[in-house]
Amino acid sequence: MKRNWELDELIEHFTILPNEMKLVENKTGETRIGFAVLFKFFQNEARFPTNKFEVPKAVIAYIAKQIFSDPELYAKYDWTGRSITYHRTQIREFFGFREDTIEDAQEMTEWLCQHVLYHDHDIEHLKEHVYSRFRELKIVPPTPDRIERLIRSAIHTYEENFFQNTYQKLPSSTLAKLDSLIDSIAYLETDDEEVSGEENGQLSFHELKADPGRAGLESVLKEINKLRMIRNLELCLTGTLTEEMI
Incomplete structure (x- = not known):
């Protein structure tokens, strides 16, 4: 997520709508602000933050103002407990997403080999393709480390297949x-x-x-x-x- 946001951008991307506010209303303290930030971040990025500090302060402040919460409470939100696990489940279900599986990684590798790697091997470009594809399929993407391993594995598979096919075609x-x-x-x-x-x-x-x-x-x-x-x-x-x- 980018770090700098103008007010009109915050309004467009991080305004909490009435049906979304219903999910926030029954929560208090750091749980309230933590859930709201996770929710709006996921809505925009189709993934969860890798850590709590990935979310820009301007975004946290804008969300906190809407739910009448202190933005400083966000720092106290438990990033490893049962609450955040439950919150992620709520958010996934609200947007119709599911968690990724081993089969998803294999299918993503095949998709990259068939549709992307023939013209682009740039890691950063491939990450954009992968995240976009997961969003299209409504699958929560794995961690950034796993994404990179998936991409490098796909590149290796593509090159091995290319070299083998090339070898077989040579007289x-x-x-x-x-x-x-x-x-x-x-x-x-x-x-x-x-x-x-x-x-x-x-x-x-x-x-x-x-x-x-x-x-x-x-x-x-x-x-x-x-x-x-x-x-x-x-x-x-x-x-x-x-x-x-x-």
Whole structure:
């Protein structure tokens, strides 16, 4: 949740409506303010705060004013007792959400692999996708640590599947040439000095993936040599593969 809120934003997002106030009225003291803050936070974020200090003071103060409570009481709200567990249950049921399961994590991994990871591997972007998906499914998301582990697991699964599918689509002649190319990454040495693969009639894997460098006749000729070598690998024979890689 963002830290700074304008008054019109507080009014729009944190005003307690009459039907919502009924859930607050039978509570007192720190329980009253604690529940109200949890409720409105969940309504906006579709998750519970990871800790009580995640909620901005301006939000707490605005909510406290509506329920005639002292905002300072929020700091005394028990974050680990039975009351907060019951409050979370009340809030989940009010909004029609349920707790997450192991199966949900597995389905989220599959969803990421099928719909997101083919074009985006940025962790922060993926977190936004995951939280949005959980909200859409009306599932309370797991803790931030578990979310990150889920995302990294999904990335690993996606990459393993991609590499395996790529390998299976490559013809045997291409695999043999790739093996030869990768073997050439070990530089030939003469009198403790490295000799480039190009001087020996073959580019090493390191040279093939190197940056073209400053534009000039020599660099152009090197890039032409790289293109010839890549064409010789016959990767273009696997149309489906090259389309997926693009």
